[in-house]
Amino acid sequence: MRSVDVIVLGAGIAGISAALHLQARGRQVLLLDRGPAGEEASRGNAGVIARDGCIPHRLSASPMVLGAQALGLRSDAHVSWWGMRHHLPWLRAFRDASASVGVSRYVRALAPVQAAAVGEHLALARAANALRFFRPTGLVKLHDARDAEAAELEAHFARIYGTGYSELSSVELARLEPHLVARGLRAVYWPDGQSVSSPGGVTKAYARLFRERGGIIDTGDALSLTGAHGVWSVRASRGAVEAGTVVVALGSWSADLLTPLGYAFPLAALRGYHLHLRAAAGASLSRPVADVARGFVLSPMERGIRLTTGVELAPRDAPARPRQMAQALAAAREIFPLGSPVDAAPWLGARPCLPDSLPVIGPAPAHPGLWFCFGHADTGFALGPATGRLLAEMIAGETPFADPDPFSARRFAAGWEMLRFA
Ligand SMILES: Cc1cc2nc3c(=O)[nH]c(=O)nc-3n(C[C@H](O)[C@H](O)[C@H](O)COP(=O)(O)OP(=O)(O)OC[C@H]3O[C@@H](n4cnc5c(N)ncnc54)[C@H](O)[C@@H]3O)c2cc1C
Structure with a gap:
């Protein structure tokens, strides 16, 4: 042996x-x-290396929102009936951790690790001859203007940790991403993070x-x-x-x-999809853009613009379901001129997530x-x-x-x- x-x-x-x-x-x-x-x-993620102050996926406490998620009517989260039945305690604990005390505990715990994230990646990338994948793009987040809470929380933590964070006027956003259409959305720029053109x-x-x-x-x-x-x-x-x-x-x-x-860890596999698309003629995207309310990310990658979906709580090994990607794609087309898909079918993977x-x-x-x-x-x-x-x-x-x-x-x-x- x-x-x-x-x-x-x-x-x-x-x-x-x-x-x-x-x-x-x-x-x-x-x-x-x-x-x-x-x-x-x-391999399949959005390639965002975010800085400290970013808050995690959250679950709404509103019965209306939860109902819509269970019916598959919202692209940010699909919670199947299987998910409701098998993960009810997990969902409760996850929702509790989504409240501001839980988010605050999360941000405090991760702050030193997130502060080290870019440096640790770059040290490995330098040694591995992989710096070509890295770009100091930062991240643009789009928040629903009616739901100010997530943006306010992040602004609060960004101030505490001294992380770069700025609310963008429509002129500033157009200067940063000329082809993005964010009407009615609140755009926030996190300049300190990086992104990669191929996580795999x-x-x-x-x-x-x-x-x-x-x-x-x-x-x-x-x-x-x-x-x-x-x-x-x-x-x-x-x-x-x-x-x-x-x-x-x-x-x-x-x-x-x-x-x-x-x-017996309460570990859930939060499924997510990605699909690469061409930009419409003449359009380009320079950095990842996360639409917080609708749960998707558009990220420029080697194969095209990678669209990743929000969370799907369904059996880990069940076949892919087309609905969430279709919703995310329709929503993404509203904010960016996307062309035809590069991939024949969406990729499906899972985020390993404790409550x-x-x-x-x-x-x-x-x-x-x-x-x-x-x-x-x-x-x-x-x-x-x-x-x-x-x-x-x-x-x-x-x-x-x-x-x-x-x-x-x-x-x-x-x-x-x-x-x-x-
Ligand atoms: C759609 C989506 C978008 C995301 N976007 C981002 C992002 O922008 N930024 C970010 O930081 N994170 C993002 N994430 C999360 C990130 O991708 C994961 O947290 C991370 O990749 C988990 O890494 P891991 O090594 O723990 O798991 P994995 O990469 O899943 O690796 C686990 C490994 O275990 C192996 N394995 C499993 N079972 C066995 C077995 N029985 N025997 C031997 N080997 C086994 C698998 O083959 C696999 O190689 C995203 C995730 C998804 C799904």
């Missing part, structure tokens, strides 16, 4: 970044995935860097993990591998491995040598390199650069009666 220091399960942005930071601390690391690196959410290209470049630095990438099923007496082993395509330390970075699939071990929208980063409370790095919700592409560093610092016994307490697995421990904690 082969032996390494650390096995990282899952080769998305979270797992690859953790593997690189552990490797930089002298660990021999094996990165295991069932398929090629960077093929799931880490970036993630795969980081995986190549890991391999070039001596890391091992292998395929295999993470669910083959077994552990006894502090030694963990998995079956990989080139034979079994053992290690004293295992990192679970399986994104929306993390609970498949952890629930049988006794960790407080914060990831779980840190040790498993009842299994020595087992570590968690998942649940990055809708900011995982941005945060992966920074949370990978945080996790590696914790595993190596260094002083972590950010307070890891808000990300502790123990915040969900109320339902884990079966486990005896260390």
Whole structure:
């Protein structure tokens, strides 16, 4: 049996970044995935690397809005009847976390990690020869002028954290994005963030860097993990591998491995779609634009303008449904002159999301040598390199650069009666 220091399960942005930071601390690391690196959410996202102060997806407390979402009448969120039935406690907890106290806790917890996000990405991108994907575009957010709350909250946090933030007049918006039509919408510019032209290209470049630095990438099923007496082993395509330390970075699939071990995380797979489109003749878009009320993002990418949808709460592995993308596309055409699609069909993926929208980063409370790095919700592409560093610092016994307490697995421990904690 082969032996390494650390096995990282899952080769998305979270797992690859953790593997690189552990490797930089002298660990021999094996990165295991069932398929090629960077093929799931880490490929299909909107490529926005937002700065601190941005607030997460929220769920309205209004019964009217919830009803419309359940009926599939709004593009920002589709909550299927299955979602209502199976995720009611999750939905309640998510809605509670959407209130201003929960949002404030979220922003405070993530601020130091988000502040490090761009720098951590650029350091990896420089080493991986991937700087060509990065652009200092910032982000434009469009808010429904009648719903001032989200914009007010963000303005408040941007002031606290000193993050660049400016309300744009129609003239200023036209100067920034001449082909955007935002009549009746409130436009806000976040200049400090970056975006990338290919999230999959970036993630795969980081995986190549890991391999070039001596890391091992292998395929295999993470669910083959077994552990006894502090030694963990998995079956990989080139034979079994053992290690004293295992990192679970399986994104929306993390609970498949952890629930049988006794960790009943309330992890939801918030599905989302993307479709690349051509810009209509003569039109161009220079930076990501997020329409907050209707839940979609338009992001210029290598393949065209990528339109990503809001959240769909449906069974993770159910077939794609066309409705939300159709709604988002109709809404997107109202604000930008889009041409024909580039892709034959929309891509479908899932954001791994806990009710407080914060990831779980840190040790498993009842299994020595087992570590968690998942649940990055809708900011995982941005945060992966920074949370990978945080996790590696914790595993190596260094002083972590950010307070890891808000990300502790123990915040969900109320339902884990079966486990005896260390
Ligand atoms: C539509 C959409 C738009 C988004 N936009 C943004 C954005 O603009 N900015 C941002 O920061 N974030 C965004 N996100 C969120 C971001 O994409 C995710 O948070 C992030 O990619 C999660 O990374 P991950 O590595 O945890 O998961 P993933 O990238 O999903 O990786 C998990 C890996 O685990 C592997 N795996 C699963 N099961 C097994 C198994 N049994 N055995 C072996 N391997 C297994 C999978 O193959 C996969 O490679 C968006 C997400 C979506 C869906």
